[in-house]
Amino acid sequence: MAPAPPPLLEGRKRRIAMMTSGGDSPGMNGAIRAVVRMAIEKGCEAYCVYEGYEGLVQGENFIRKFEWPDVRGWLSEGGTLIGTARCMAFYERPGRLKAAKNMVLNGIDALIICGGDGSLTGADKFRAEWPGLLHELVEKKELAAEQVEPFKHLNIVGLVGSIDNDMSGTDATIGCYSALSRICEMVDYIEATASSHSRAFVIEVMGRHCGWLALMAGVATGADFVFIPEKPRAENWRDEMCKIVARHRQIGKRKTIVIVAEGAHDQDGNKISPEMIKDLLADKTGLALDTRITTLGHVQRGGVACAYDRYLATLQGVEAVKAVLEATPETPTPFIAITENKICRKPLVQAVLDTKEVAKAIEAHDFDRAMSLRDTEFSDIYDSYMTTTTTDLNDAMRLPPQKHMRIAIIHVGAPAGGVNAATRAAVAYCLTRGHTPIAIHNGFAGFVRHHDDKPLGSVREFDWLEVDNWASKGGSEIGMNRELPKDSGMETVAALFKQYNFDGLFLIGGFEAFHALSQLRQAREKYSSLCIPMTLLPATISNNVPGTEYSLGSDTCLNELVRYCDTIKQSASASRRRVFVIETQGGRSGYIATLAGLAVGAVAVYTPEEGISIDMLAADIKHLKQVFKEDSGQSRAGRLILINEKASPVYHAKLIADMIRQEAQNRFETRDALPGHVQQGGTPSPMDRTRAVRLAIKCIEHLEKYEDRADSTILGDPQSSTVIGIKGASVVFTAMKDVEEHETDWPNRRPKNEFWLGLKDVVDVLSGRPEVPRPE
Numbered sequence: 001m002a003p004a005p006p007p008l009l010e011g012r013k014r015r016i017a018m019m020t021s022g023g024d025s026p027g028m029n030g031a032i033r034a035v036v037r038m039a040i041e042k043g044c045e046a047y048c049v050y051e052g053y054e055g056l057v058q059g060e061n062f063i064r065k066f067e068w069p070d071v072r073g074w075l076s077e078g079g080t081l082i083g084t085a086r087c088m089a090f091y092e093r094p095g096r097l098k099a100a101k102n103m104v105l106n107g108i109d110a111l112i113i114c115g116g117d118g119s120l121t122g123a124d125k126f127r128a129e130w131p132g133l134l135h136e137l138v139e140k141k142e143l144a145a146e147q148v149e150p151f152k153h154l155n156i157v158g159l160v161g162s163i164d165n166d167m168s169g170t171d172a173t174i175g176c177y178s179a180l181s182r183i184c185e186m187v188d189y190i191e192a193t194a195s196s197h198s199r200a201f202v203i204e205v206m207g208r209h210c211g212w213l214a215l216m217a218g219v220a221t222g223a224d225f226v227f228i229p230e231k232p233r234a235e236n237w238r239d240e241m242c243k244i245v246a247r248h249r250q251i252g253k254r255k256t257i258v259i260v261a262e263g264a265h266d267q268d269g270n271k272i273s274p275e276m277i278k279d280l281l282a283d284k285t286g287l288a289l290d291t292r293i294t295t296l297g298h299v300q301r302g303g304v305a306c307a308y309d310r311y312l313a314t315l316q317g318v319e320a321v322k323a324v325l326e327a328t329p330e331t332p333t334p335f336i337a338i339t340e341n342k343i344c345r346k347p348l349v350q351a352v353l354d355t356k357e358v359a360k361a362i363e364a365h366d367f368d369r370a371m372s373l374r375d376t377e378f379s380d381i382y383d384s385y386m387t388t389t390t391t392d393l394n395d396a397m398r399l400p401p402q403k404h405m406r407i408a409i410i411h412v413g414a415p416a417g418g419v420n421a422a423t424r425a426a427v428a429y430c431l432t433r434g435h436t437p438i439a440i441h442n443g444f445a446g447f448v449r450h451h452d453d454k455p456l457g458s459v460r461e462f463d464w465l466e467v468d469n470w471a472s473k474g475g476s477e478i479g480m481n482r483e484l485p486k487d488s489g490m491e492t493v494a495a496l497f498k499q500y501n502f503d504g505l506f507l508i509g510g511f512e513a514f515h516a517l518s519q520l521r522q523a524r525e526k527y528s529s530l531c532i533p534m535t536l537l538p539a540t541i542s543n544n545v546p547g548t549e550y551s552l553g554s555d556t557c558l559n560e561l562v563r564y565c566d567t568i569k570q571s572a573s574a575s576r577r578r579v580f581v582i583e584t585q586g587g588r589s590g591y592i593a594t595l596a597g598l599a600v601g602a603v604a605v606y607t608p609e610e611g612i613s614i615d616m617l618a619a620d621i622k623h624l625k626q627v628f629k630e631d632s633g634q635s636r637a638g639r640l641i642l643i644n645e646k647a648s649p650v651y652h653a654k655l656i657a658d659m660i661r662q663e664a665q666n667r668f669e670t671r672d673a674l675p676g677h678v679q680q681g682g683t684p685s686p687m688d689r690t691r692a693v694r695l696a697i698k699c700i701e702h703l704e705k706y707e708d709r710a711d712s713t714i715l716g717d718p719q720s721s722t723v724i725g726i727k728g729a730s731v732v733f734t735a736m737k738d739v740e741e742h743e744t745d746w747p748n749r750r751p752k753n754e755f756w757l758g759l760k761d762v763v764d765v766l767s768g769r770p771e772v773p774r775p776e
C-alpha cells in the first residue's frame with residue numbers, strides 16, 4: 001500500500017530530495033553531503049533518491065530519508081554512493097507521471113538533481129509538465145486534489161555533474177577537473193615511454209560533443225596536436241598535422257602526443273579516428289613514426305575527486321539548498337554555475353537550450369557558432385593552445401620586426417605548481433610573435449650576481465626546445481628565490497635592465513614577486529631603464545597575492561593536502577577514534593587551510609585571520625568529546641583539524657594535539673601531523689597548468705600593448721605595471737599602484753579583503769561545529 005501522504009506544508013518541515021543521474025562523476029558525493037547537511041541545518045528534512053530517475057519512478061525504498069551522520073566521510077569517496085542509472089521510463093510521460101506521484105506521496109517539495117545535460121533536460125521537462133502531471137493524477141484518481149494541493153510548485157535546482165564539462169553557462173562541471181587530472185596523469189606516464197622510444201602516441205579521450213577534456217589535456221601536457229568536435233581543423237588537417245609534427249621532430253623533440261576527443265571529425269562531419277591519425281603519423285610525416293594508440297576509457301571517470309571538485313560540489317550544494325529556500329513560484333528554475341571564481345545561479349532552461357545548440361551547430365557544421373556557445377575560458381584556451389604549439393610555423397601571428405620586444409622573464413619567491421608551464425607558454429607565445437624571451441636565472445639575487453662574478457649563464461635567451469617539456473614540470477626550471485630588487489641593489493638592477501635592453505618584464509611568483517614589482521614601479525622615477533611595461537602572474541601555494549583570488553600553485557597545493565589528509569584519515573580506520581591536528585603552510589593567509597578543510601570535511605580550521613583563543617579550543621575540545629561519545633564506532637575514519645602555521649604564536653599543532661589528548665582521557669587518541677614541503681606539490685595540477693598557459697599569454701599580450709611607448713607615457717600610465725588576477729567572474733589586470741595602496745595588508749602580507757573568508761562558516765556548518773567563542 002502506498003504511504004499516507006504527509007500533512008500540508010504548514011507546520012511540517014520541508015523535504016528536499018537529492019538525486020544523482022546520468023554518468024557518475026567525481027565530486028557527486030560531496031554535493032550530496034553538502035545538500036543533506038545544509039538542508040538539515042536550515043531546518044528541512046533531507047531525502048535521497050537512489051538510482052537517478054529510475055528511483056523516482058519506482059519510489060518505495062528508492063526514496064530514503066537521510067540524517068546528518070549518513071553522509072560522513074562521503075567527500076573522499078569516488079562515484080556516487082546513492083547510485084545512478086539511465087532511465088528509459090523517464091523519457092516518456094507515463095514514467096514522469098509515476099515519478100510525480102512518488103514525489104507527492106513522499107512529501108517532497110524540492111528536488112536537487114546532479115547530472116549532465118541529459119539529466120537536467122529531463123528535469124526541465126518534468127518541471128514544465130508538473131502542473132499537468134498533478135492534474136492528470138487527480139483526474140485519474142491516483143491522488144486526491146487536497147493531496148496535491150501543497151505541491152503545486154515544483155522546486156527544482158540543477159547541479160551540473162559531468163566529466164565532460166559539456167554544459168553551457170558554467171566554466172566547470174562537478175567532476176571535470178578530476179577527469180582531467182586522471183587524463184593528464186596518464187599522458188604524463190605515456191610521455192616518459194614515448195620519449196624513451198622516440199614514439200608517437202595517439203590518445204583518445206571522452207567527449208562526444210565537447211572537446212573540453214581533449215583541449216585542456218592538450219594544453220596541460222603540451223601535446224603536439226589536438227582534435228576537438230567544436231572546432232575541426234582546416235580541410236587540409238592531414239598536411240597541417242604532419243607539418244607540425246615533422247617540425248617538432250626537426251627541432252629535436254623525441255616524442256609526439258596527439259590527443260583526440262571521441263567525437264572528433266573533419267569539417268564535413270566525417271569522423272577522425274585514432275587509427276586514421278596513427279596511419280598518417282606512421283606513413284605521412286616522412287618520419288615513419290612508431291605510433292601507438294591509447295584509449296583511456298573509463299579510467300577517466302574513476303577515482304576520488306580532486307580538491308577543486310570537492311569544494312566546488314560542496315559550495316554548489318550549499319548554494320542549491322539556498323536557491324530552493326529562496327525560490328518563489330515566479331523564480332525560473334535555476335542551475336548552479338561557476339564563472340571564473342564566482343558561484344552563481346543561472347536559468348536552467350537557457351543553459352539546456354544553449355547546450356543543445358552546440359550539438360546542433362556541430363551537426364550543421366556551423367563551428368564558429370559552436371565555439372561561440374562555449375564559455376570564454378574555452379575559446380581563450382583554444383587560442384592559447386594554437387599560439388603555443390605552432391611557434392615558427394604560424395606566420396599569421398608574427399609581428400613585423402619593428403614591433404618585436406625583448407621580454408625578460410623572472411621567477412621570484414618559492415616554487416609553486418604551474419610556474420614552469422607559465423614560462424613555457426610565455427616563451428612559446430613570444431617566439432610565435434617574433435619577440436625575444438629572455439631568462440633571468442635565480443631571481444634578483446641571480447640577476448645581480450651575474451653582474452658581479454658570473455658573467456655567463458644567468459641572463460640568456462630561451463629557446464623552444466628547452467622549454468618544450470616544461471608543461472608538466474614542478475618547481476622552477478630557471479630558479480627562484482625571495483630576494484627583492486632593493487636587497488640586490490636597485491641601482492645595479494636598473495643598470496642591468498639597461499645593459500640588456502629589456503622592453504618588458506614578466507614576473508611570476510608570490511608575495512615577494514608582488515613586493516619586487518612594487519619596488520621596481522616606485523624606482524621608475526629615478527631609473528629610466530625601469531620605464532618598461534611590467535606585469536606579475538601570481539604564483540604561490542599560499543594564494544595571498546593581492547589583486548587576485550587565485551594564484552598558480554594553490555590548486556596543486558590543495559590537491560597535495562587533500563591527498564595527505566585522506567591518507568592520514570584512512571590510517572585511523574583501524575582505531576577509528578582518532579583526531580589529527582594537521583599544520584598547513586600558507587604564511588599569514590588561512591586560504592589553503594580553509595579550502596582544504598572544505599575539501600576534506602575538517603571539524604575545525606584555525607587561521608591567522610581569526611586567531612585562536614583558549615575559549616575557542618575549550619569549545620572545540622568539548623565538541624570533539626561529544627562527537628566521540630555519540631559515535632558508537634560505526635564511522636570509518638578519523639577526524640581532522642587543520643591549523644595554519646601562523647594561526648597563533650602560541651598554540652601550534654603539537655600543543656593543540658597534546659591539549660586534546662589530555663582532555664580526551666583515553667576516550668579517543670590524538671596526533672599532530674606536518675605535511676611541510678609536500679604542499680608545494682610534485683607534478684602541478686592540470687588546473688594550475690592550464691591557467692598558467694592562459695594567464696601567461698594574456699600577460700605577454702598586455703606587455704605588447706606598450707611596444708612603442710615612450711618612457712614618459714609609461715611613467716604616467718598606471719596600467720603599465722599590473723598584476724593579473726581572477727576576481728569574481730572576470731580576469732583582470734589591476735594597476736599595481738591601486739593594488740598596493742588599496743588592496744594590500746602589507747604587515748600581514750595578504751590581500752585586505754580575502755574573498756574566501758566567508759567559506760570558513762561553510763566548513764563549520766557542514767562539519768557540525770557548534771558556535772565557538774571567537775578570539776577578541
Ligand code: ATP
Pocket residue numbers: 021022023024053085086087088089090091092115116117118119120121122123125161162163164
Ligand atoms: P552524461 O554527462 O553522463 O551524459 P547525462 O545526464 O547527460 O549525463 P543522460 O543519459 O543523457 O546522461 O541522461 C540521464 C537520464 O536523464 C536519462 O536516462 C533519462 O532518464 C533522463 N533524461 C535525459 N534526457 C531526457 C529527456 N529529454 N527527457 C526526459 N528525461 C531525460
